[in-house]
Amino acid sequence: MTTVTVPIPADWPTTEARARAVQDGLRARVVLDEPGPTPGTGRVTGVDVAYDDERDVVAAAAVVLDAATLAVVAEATAVGRISFPYVAGLLAFREIPTVLAALDALPCPPGLVVCDGYGLAHPRRFGLASHLGVLTGLPTIGVAKNPFTFTHDAPDLPRGSTSPLLAGAEEVGRAVRTRDAVKPVFVSVGHRVSLDNACAHTLALTxxxxLPETTRRADALCREALRAAAHHPS
DNA sequence: GCGACAG
DNA sequence: ATCTTGTCGC
Known part of the structure; x- marks a missing residue:
């Protein structure tokens, strides 16, 4: 497996106002009229990030799975300095530099990328999954563990049940029950994938x-990379 | 103005 | 995200 170290881009936004302006500038490039890859085929990659705020270290992981068998095909990690504070609505600026480096370090194409967070379901309709999709051109979706500021009715109890995730009357995503009677996950479109397919992929991964196998694998790997980075400070 | 708020 | 032990249940 490859591990790389990444610098924060020289032009990376420093203020919340600048970060929001970047989102406003990139939002028009999101593609929402493609169905995306067929669930259960090709490859699916999970990305996730872990932090050590104390030491100003961030570690990202990208884990490629065979979509049919969910077997691990490839992995890569990257470490760097924390590029932005946590601000709800600006998560991408905290995660993207390191995540991009991990994706770049993969020895094969990622296929569909599954993010731990939101895409369209975002105050300005441009969450982490949307941002990562626009920067890479890859099909992306977001699968989050919480409903954020959005509203929803509880899906029916059987796995596979869904209910709209709403911003007022606008459906920005879906609450998807991935296990019988267990709290749903919150799926939204990132880039070049339809909401129906995003939900189907989520069910195929659970x-x-x-939580999706992609997210579980990436979460475990980035935590491991963070620990390794702490043992070998640079 | 106050509280809520992906990770 | 992260800090953290045991515990209840399939």
Missing amino acids: PAYR
């Missing part, structure tokens, strides 16, 4: 646990 044969055993609430």
Whole structure:
């Protein structure tokens, strides 16, 4: 497996106002009229990030799975300095530099990218998954563990049940029950994938646990990379 | 103005 | 996100 170290881009936004302006500038490039890859085929990549705010270290992981078998095909990690504070609505600026480096370090194409967070379901309709999709051109979706500021009715209890995730009357995503009677996950479109397909991919990735295998694998790997970075400070 | 608020 | 032990249940 490859691990790389990344610098924060020289032109990376420093203020919340500048970061919001970047979102406003990139939002028009999101593609929402493509269905995206067929669920259960090709490859699906999970990305996630872990932090050590104390030491100003961030570690990202990208784990490529075979979409049909969910077997791990490839992995890569990247470490760097924290590029932005956590601000709800600006998560992408905290995660993207390191995530991009991990994706670039992969030895094969990622296929569909599954993000831990939101895409369209975002105050300005440009969450992490949208941002990552526009920067890479890859099909992306967001699968979050919380409804953020959006509203929804509880889906029916059986796995596979869904209900709209709403911003007022606008459906920005869906609450998807991935396990019988267990709290749903919150799926939204990133780039070049339809909402129906995003939900289908999410169900294909959750044969055993609430969260997608992609997210679970990436979460475990980035935590491991963070620990390794702490043991080998640079 | 106050509280809520992906990770 | 992260700090953290045991515990209840399939």
